[in-house]
Amino acid sequence: MHATISSTTDAAARRTPDPRWRPVDIIVAAVLAVAAGVVFWVWDLVSNPVGAPIEAALPGLQGIINGPWLFAGVLVGLVVRKPGAALFGELVAASVSALLGTVWGPLTLVSGLVQGAGAEALFALLLYRRWGLGAALLGGLGAGIGESILDLTVWYPGAKPLFDVLYAATTMLSGTVIAGLGSWLLVRALARTGALSRFASGREARARA
Amino acid sequence: MSLLPALRTGALARVNPVTKLGCALLVAFTLLATVDWVSAAVAAVLETAVLAATRLPWRTVLPRLAPLGVAALLAGITTTLYGVPAGRVWWHWGVVEITDGSIAFAVATALRIAAIGVPSVVLFLTIDPTELADGLAQLVRLPARFVIGALAALRLVGLFFDDWRALELARRARGVADRGRVRRWAGLVFALLVLAIRRGSKLATAMEARGFGAPGPRSWARPSTLGRPDAAAAAIGIAIAALAVIVSVATGSWHWVVS
Numbered sequence: 407m408h409a410t411i412s413s414t415t416d417a418a419a420r421r422t423p424d425p426r427w428r429p430v431d432i433i434v435a436a437v438l439a440v441a442a443g444v445v446f447w448v449w450d451l452v453s454n455p456v457g458a459p460i461e462a463a464l465p466g467l468q469g470i471i472n473g474p475w476l477f478a479g480v481l482v483g484l485v486v487r488k489p490g491a492a493l494f495g496e497l498v499a500a501s502v503s504a505l506l507g508t509v510w511g512p513l514t515l516v517s518g519l520v521q522g523a524g525a526e527a528l529f530a531l532l533l534y535r536r537w538g539l540g541a542a543l544l545g546g547l548g549a550g551i552g553e554s555i556l557d558l559t560v561w562y563p564g565a566k567p568l569f570d571v572l573y574a575a576t577t578m579l580s581g582t583v584i585a586g587l588g589s590w591l592l593v594r595a596l597a598r599t600g601a602l603s604r605f606a607s608g609r610e611a612r613a614r615a
Numbered sequence: 616m617s618l619l620p621a622l623r624t625g626a627l628a629r630v631n632p633v634t635k636l637g638c639a640l641l642v643a644f645t646l647l648a649t650v651d652w653v654s655a656a657v658a659a660v661l662e663t664a665v666l667a668a669t670r671l672p673w674r675t676v677l678p679r680l681a682p683l684g685v686a687a688l689l690a691g692i693t694t695t696l697y698g699v700p701a702g703r704v705w706w707h708w709g710v711v712e713i714t715d716g717s718i719a720f721a722v723a724t725a726l727r728i729a730a731i732g733v734p735s736v737v738l739f740l741t742i743d744p745t746e747l748a749d750g751l752a753q754l755v756r757l758p759a760r761f762v763i764g765a766l767a768a769l770r771l772v773g774l775f776f777d778d779w780r781a782l783e784l785a786r787r788a789r790g791v792a793d794r795g796r797v798r799r800w801a802g803l804v805f806a807l808l809v810l811a812i813r814r815g816s817k818l819a820t821a822m823e824a825r826g827f828g829a830p831g832p833r834s835w836a837r838p839s840t841l842g843r844p845d846a847a848a849a850a851i852g853i854a855i856a857a858l859a860v861i862v863s864v865a866t867g868s869w870h871w872v873v874s
Contacts, residue, residue: 427760427761428819428828429760429764429819429822429823429827429828430815430816430819430820430823432760432761432764432819432828433764433767433768433815433816433818433819433822434812434815434816434819435764436761436764436765436767436768436769436815437768437771437811437812437814437815437818438808438811438812438815439765439768440765440768440769440771440772441775441807441808441811444772444775464693465696465697465710465711466697468693494761494765498765498768501765502769502772504739505739505742505744505747505769507679507736507739507740512636512639512640512643512735512738512739513643513731513732513735515636515640516640516643559647559872559873560647560728561690561724561728562690562693562694562697562724563650563720563724563872564650564694564698564699564716564717564720564721564723564724565693565694565697565698565699566697566698566699566700566712568697568710569697592808595805596808596809596812599809601809601812601813601816602812604816
């Protein structure tokens with residue numbers, strides 16, 4: 407209850423970001439994550455059968471398609487602005503796509519954990535105080551770093567160093583652009599509709615517009 | 616509403632989802648530590664035997680396993696082309712280099728993916744989200760507010776589909792539904808997201824009013840328990856992981872993934 411009152415005023419929220427989660431933070435984070443999980447699952451279906459044979463023949467450049475699997479953490483982080491939001495968002499999204507049925511099974515959960523932790527780490531480096539475009543891009547990059555490390559150990563353990571470098575670079579690029587920039591644009595658009603009025607992220611955008 | 620109804624037949628139905636998740640992760644992490652075809656093959660054979668014994672309907676299970684086979688095969692192809700070169704060179708063209716070494720790695724990678732994926736795909740087929748959430752909060756003791764929040768959100772998925780239908784009809788009635796398929800879809804997805812957030816905010820208020828997130832002890836409507844089926848499932852999971860390691864080390868084929 408105190409959390410709700412203290413973060414109602416925008417200025418107060420900016421000075422001391424309250425690390426405690428209100429129920430509305432949890433539920434909206436989960437709703438966004440679930441929606442993202444459905445997107446993950448659709449992206450699994452779309453990207454796998456069409457591009458997979460071509461991808462398999464690429465020397466590491468297939469990392470470029472990884473971006474859409476990285477955006478949940480960044481999106482939830484940008485909206486909710488709480489410690490753990492990126493991790494929670496990506497993990498729930500991954501669980502939803504695992505429950506809907508992915509090729510990767512529980513490894514999807516590990517992927518979600520690693521991607522979320524990557525984005526979370528970079529948001530933490532900014533002390534959970536910066537949530538602009540720069541932070542969004544860094545979050546996407548962080549998720550890409552996490553995903554690269556995991557993929558190269560799980561899926562391509564015997565690959566050449568050249569492949570490893572190309573794969574990590576394209577994954578990080580894709581994470582930065584699609585997950586980072588994409589989430590930032592999405593949050594801005596969502597804020598303009600007024601749907602995020604109970605969050606600092608939504609009120610800031612409304613104040614500017 | 617349910618996303619995909621969980622399979623309720625066979626011996627797996629009485630095993631707690633937490634045990635299933637634990638078993639799948641145990642086998643996965645054990646096999647991830649090594650890249651060799653022996654451990655993966657041992658695990659795959661044992662898993663197939665166990666699956667046959669669980670008597671799940673093959674018509675449901677096989678289509679779900681097919682994409683896994685494709686994914687394993689494709690990862691194998693990638694490694695064949697770009698694996699660390701060793702031994703005899705079969706084909707060399709630009710960055711592509713097919714050698715004895717890369718082929719060996721490819722076979723190990725594909726088998727490993729299959730061995731990790733089969734139990735997880737099958738176990739997840741039989742997991743009900745509500746039971747999983749109950750188990751995660753009560754047995755694993757993950758923060759209850761977050762687990763239950765996620766479960767509440769998951770239940771909105773059914774409403775997503777209704778909303779989607781309503782949005783489509785509304786747009787058609789307004790005469791803006793027939794042009795530009797991609798743009799229309801992007802617009803619909805965005806509108807759906809806005810609706811979902813608004814509904815989520817309202818849901819949070821309703822849940823808060825009923826005491827969600829309030830201090831004090833929480834009670835559970837559905838106690839999540841572990842029993843004899845869980846002990847049996849855990850024993851099988853541990854046995855598969857252990858046998859894979861023992862056979863691999865005994866035959867001298869264990870190969871640490873990071874070395």
